[in-house]
Amino acid sequence: MKTAKTATQNACKLCNPLGACLAFRGIEECVPFLHGSQGCATYIRRYLISHFKEPVDIASSNFNEDTAVFGGSHNLKLGLKNVTQQYRPKVIGLATTCLSETIGDDVDMILKEYVRLFDEGEPLPNGEPLPLMIHASTPSYQGSHIDGFQAAMRATVAKLAEAGPKKNLLNLFPNMVSPADLRYMKEVLKDFAIPYVLLPDYSETLDGGPWAEYHRIPKGGTPVNAIRETGMSAASVEFTSTLATEKSPAGFLEQEFDVPRYTMPLPIGIKQSDAFFGLLEKLSETPLPEKYEDERRRLVDAYADGHKYLFGKKAIVYGEEDLVVAMTAFLSETGIDPVLCASGGKSGRLKKRLLELVPGFEEKGGKIRDGVDFVDIEDEAKVLKPDLLIGNSKGYTMSRKNGILFIRIGFPIHDRFGGQRLHHLGYRGTQELFDRIVNTVIEQRQSSSPIGYTYM
Amino acid sequence: MEKIGILEGRQRQIYEKKGEETAFDITCETTSLSGSVSQRACVFCGSRVVLYPVADALHVVHGPIGCAAYTWDIRGAVSSGPELHRLSFSTDLKEMDVIYGGEKKLYLSLLELIERYQPKAAFIYSTCIIGLIGDDIDAVCKKVSQEKGIPVLPVHSEGFKGTKKDGYKAACDSLMKLVGTGSTEGIGKYSINILGEFNLAGEAWIIRSYYEQMGIEVVSTMTGDGRVDDIRRSHGASLNIVQCSGSMVRLAKQMEEKYSIPCLRVSYFGIEDMSKALYDVARHFSDNPAIMEAAKKLVSREVGKLYPQLQQFRRELAGKKVAIYVGGAFKAFSLIKALASVDMKVVLAGSQTGNKDDYNSLKEMCDEGTVIVDDSNPVELSKFVLEKEADLLIGGVKERPIAYKLGIGFCDHNHERKIPLAGFEGMYNFIREVYNSVMSPVWQFAPRKGGLSS
Ligand code: SF4
Ligand code: SF4
Numbered sequence: 001m002k003t004a005k006t007a008t009q010n011a012c013k014l015c016n017p018l019g020a021c022l023a024f025r026g027i028e029e030c031v032p033f034l035h036g037s038q039g040c041a042t043y044i045r046r047y048l049i050s051h052f053k054e055p056v057d058i059a060s061s062n063f064n065e066d067t068a069v070f071g072g073s074h075n076l077k078l079g080l081k082n083v084t085q086q087y088r089p090k091v092i093g094l095a096t097t098c099l100s101e102t103i104g105d106d107v108d109m110i111l112k113e114y115v116r117l118f119d120e121g122e123p124l125p126n127g128e129p130l131p132l133m134i135h136a137s138t139p140s141y142q143g144s145h146i147d148g149f150q151a152a153m154r155a156t157v158a159k160l161a162e163a164g165p166k167k168n169l170l171n172l173f174p175n176m177v178s179p180a181d182l183r184y185m186k187e188v189l190k191d192f193a194i195p196y197v198l199l200p201d202y203s204e205t206l207d208g209g210p211w212a213e214y215h216r217i218p219k220g221g222t223p224v225n226a227i228r229e230t231g232m233s234a235a236s237v238e239f240t241s242t243l244a245t246e247k248s249p250a251g252f253l254e255q256e257f258d259v260p261r262y263t264m265p266l267p268i269g270i271k272q273s274d275a276f277f278g279l280l281e282k283l284s285e286t287p288l289p290e291k292y293e294d295e296r297r298r299l300v301d302a303y304a305d306g307h308k309y310l311f312g313k314k315a316i317v318y319g320e321e322d323l324v325v326a327m328t329a330f331l332s333e334t335g336i337d338p339v340l341c342a343s344g345g346k347s348g349r350l351k352k353r354l355l356e357l358v359p360g361f362e363e364k365g366g367k368i369r370d371g372v373d374f375v376d377i378e379d380e381a382k383v384l385k386p387d388l389l390i391g392n393s394k395g396y397t398m399s400r401k402n403g404i405l406f407i408r409i410g411f412p413i414h415d416r417f418g419g420q421r422l423h424h425l426g427y428r429g430t431q432e433l434f435d436r437i438v439n440t441v442i443e444q445r446q447s448s449s450p451i452g453y454t455y456m
Numbered sequence: 457m458e459k460i461g462i463l464e465g466r467q468r469q470i471y472e473k474k475g476e477e478t479a480f481d482i483t484c485e486t487t488s489l490s491g492s493v494s495q496r497a498c499v500f501c502g503s504r505v506v507l508y509p510v511a512d513a514l515h516v517v518h519g520p521i522g523c524a525a526y527t528w529d530i531r532g533a534v535s536s537g538p539e540l541h542r543l544s545f546s547t548d549l550k551e552m553d554v555i556y557g558g559e560k561k562l563y564l565s566l567l568e569l570i571e572r573y574q575p576k577a578a579f580i581y582s583t584c585i586i587g588l589i590g591d592d593i594d595a596v597c598k599k600v601s602q603e604k605g606i607p608v609l610p611v612h613s614e615g616f617k618g619t620k621k622d623g624y625k626a627a628c629d630s631l632m633k634l635v636g637t638g639s640t641e642g643i644g645k646y647s648i649n650i651l652g653e654f655n656l657a658g659e660a661w662i663i664r665s666y667y668e669q670m671g672i673e674v675v676s677t678m679t680g681d682g683r684v685d686d687i688r689r690s691h692g693a694s695l696n697i698v699q700c701s702g703s704m705v706r707l708a709k710q711m712e713e714k715y716s717i718p719c720l721r722v723s724y725f726g727i728e729d730m731s732k733a734l735y736d737v738a739r740h741f742s743d744n745p746a747i748m749e750a751a752k753k754l755v756s757r758e759v760g761k762l763y764p765q766l767q768q769f770r771r772e773l774a775g776k777k778v779a780i781y782v783g784g785a786f787k788a789f790s791l792i793k794a795l796a797s798v799d800m801k802v803v804l805a806g807s808q809t810g811n812k813d814d815y816n817s818l819k820e821m822c823d824e825g826t827v828i829v830d831d832s833n834p835v836e837l838s839k840f841v842l843e844k845e846a847d848l849l850i851g852g853v854k855e856r857p858i859a860y861k862l863g864i865g866f867c868d869h870n871h872e873r874k875i876p877l878a879g880f881e882g883m884y885n886f887i888r889e890v891y892n893s894v895m896s897p898v899w900q901f902a903p904r905k906g907g908l909s910s
Pocket of ligand 1: 015016017036039040043096097098099139140141519520521522523584585
């Protein structure tokens with residue numbers, strides 16, 4: 001099989017600014033702003049809306065030909081002013097696109113000029129105060145959406161975190177998980193009585209209720225003041241397997257403010273959840289609350305009840321590298337054999353981390369590939385003949401074409417309802433995933449039985 | 457409730473019809489204001505929309521991954537055969553390509569993709585970055601075309617070089633290079649091309665069958681279940697039927713100039729416009745009265761079926777208020793007429809890309825108090841939905857959450873729909889969908905309507 005190919009065919013990744021916009025949506029009263037042409041912002045909005053089913057307003061500096069030639073300084077300043085007038089944000093999360101990066105706009109300098117103008121007495125319309133501006137550099141020709149996500153969070157703490165006397169506070173950097181996961185994390189930290197800063201927190205801003213009147217910016221998100229305190233926290237916990245220190249928000253806090261950084265895979269599966277809860281026990285010096293003992297007990301019980309359906313089933317897992325690593329670890333403990341772990345991302349660490357977590361993976365015939373697209377995955381699938389395909393909605397076509405059972409997780413899920421309410425993390429998330437996988441297998445057995453059956 | 461203002465610099469893009477006030481010259485056809493959360497897309501988007509349904513062509517997006525990833529199979533344009541259009545190909549440029557140019561990568565990508573997929577033709581879209589780094593995609597296309605023996609057509613659709621409309625133009629220019637390259641043998645006198653009908657959920661099939669029932673030969677549906685070979689011989693048709701605000705007007709004009717094929721502009725939405733679309737064509741072929749006969753029969757049969765069904769909906773929908781915000785103004789016209797047939801009242805009519813004439817026509821069509829708006833944004837749309845107490849918003853994916861958040865019905869009228877809304881059966885589907893959404897009991901829980909507030 002030819003694996004080295006030039007064109008990307010059905011990409012298994014999205015672009016940098018999308019991740020940044022998503023992350024910025026997790027900051028209280030923040031409007032994401034893309035510096036570049038309008039199309040990028042529109043497509044990204046559309047994409048996020050189709051998953052979250054919430055309004056996702058992303059401003060753009062709307063480059064035109066002149067801007068592209070002479071630089072985006074004027075447009076950016078005008079845009080910031082307009083967005084401030086219309087949204088009255090406390091924060092503007094500014095991400096660059098390929099275009100503004102390529103023409104080499106010095107965004108930091110433009111922002112300084114803009115602030116100076118304001119300081120020198122050129123007020124904003126309606127006398128608005130100047131919002132805080134966070135700038136993340138997110139050219140898409142470097143990396144993919146997850147890099148944009150992390151870049152935005154790193155830029156956020158770099159801009160806001162302050163030094164000060166140490167506080168009994170835990171920073172949690174959860175990675176690109178669902179609003180439901182974020183809510184679960186908050187519940188866990190609360191049950192451990194650990195004061196925390198969760199960054200980002202789009203659990204409400206991207207999964208909120210109906211409105212009586214128009215809200216320019218949905219409520220929710222990590223408050224700016226809380227982000228300032230991240231520099232004084234006792235520790236940071238960061239869910240990632242592949243993020244380099246120099247790109248990591250927790251890494252930044254460790255370097256600049258000596259906040260100890262605990263990096264661990266996304267807690268999916270019993271072992272990784274144990275590791276996470278164990279870490280919380282250690283950091284909080286509090287034993288695991290009974291409630292989570294129960295969740296764990298139920299999960300172990302479920303593993304036993306369902307094991308026969310899963311043992312020896314072959315799965316392909318794809319998505320962001322961190323998610324792939326954690327999912328693979330989980331699947332391996334259920335008896336499923338992940339035969340291919342694939343990602344469109346390319347941190348260069350996927351293989352190493354995966355093998356650390358799932359020793360013997362390659363000996364069992366598992367393959368690991370980064371920088372792939374769906375045509376690569378499909379080519380592999382034709383040979384590997386998996387029973388299950390596990391990843392975001394983008395795998396649907398290949399699952400249908402090749403008759404592979406399909407479990408939707410992660411982002412985007414735009415061909416099913418409720419992607420934003422799916423749990424992936426901890427005992428609860430694992431339970432949900434496990435039940436779904438078992439039921440998918442049962443359903444297939446049931447419908448392929450010539451007479452069907454009414455008991456399992 | 458806090459009053460929502462209009463952005464400085466946008467006041468002249470909004471008009472409210474009131475009394476006999478002096479004519480207001482709406483500002484339109486400008487680029488969006490910086491910082492505004494425009495609902496508009498880019499030049500590339502325009503090109504992609506038009507060319508997407510050419511199902512047996514390879515569509516390669518030259519640039520970094522985003523533009524291709526976001527347009528991967530997002531449209532409802534269906535094909536009766538090949539489905540190459542539903543795949544997403546990109547040169548996925550990396551930093552080094554941006555620095556040293558992406559021509560080589562494009563060249564290699566094309567060879568590889570043509571080899572693998574054996575397309576009838578290839579469209580190569582240049583996106584923002586390409587315009588900036590100055591890749592000579594024309595040269596690459598020419599070279600590959602010579603080597604591979606299929607048309608490889610550049611589409612100059614750099615996102616920032618204009619508006620979505622410029623993307624339509626770029627697409628038409630590429631199509632025009634295909635037109636006239638096939639044999640017109642066997643094409644009869646009573647023949648048409650259907651342009652600007654994207655076959656969303658099979659709409660082109662409905663329209664095509666109407667014309668065929670009238671005894672008319674459809675040479676090419678061009679951009680709806682489109683085929684390269686049909687496009688190549690489309691200059692053999694006697695008439696071009698162009699639907700929609702003008703995505704394909706340019707091509708029709710060019711074909712008129714070069715091949716003397718006249719064109720008719722039509723719309724397939726609503727009873728009135730759909731019937732007119734059939735009659736206009738019949739009238740064009742007035743030397744054959746059988747065509748008009750057949751058209752009359754078809755219309756009376758379809759309307760006879762549809763009318764009683766609509767009456768049932770009308771009873772409950774009459775007087776309900778609708779806000780319309782769609783891509784092209786032409787669609788807004790049809791929608792206003794269609795909604796009038798069930799006595800619904802339009803309180804907002806807006807489009808992303810209307811021109812002066814469009815907005816003047818809108819002004820004439822609309823009732824007193826209707827707001828007319830160009831290139832709106834979510835804040836404004838919400839403002840009008842609230843102020844005008846709309847019961848329904850008609851728009852696209854980006855408008856949908858606004859309606860639902862504010863507790864009103866919504867109807868999708870964009871390229872992603874999965875139910876045909878064109879033709880007579882489409883009209884029924886449309887009004888039924890409007891009815892289903894407006895009358896749904898779920899809105900009783902909306903905070904605005906007495907549900908729990910938030
Ligand atoms: S890849 Fe770059 S240019 Fe393309 S949509 Fe993303 S940010 Fe815009
Ligand atoms: S504006 Fe440019 S980069 Fe962005 S989606 Fe359009 S063509 Fe692509």
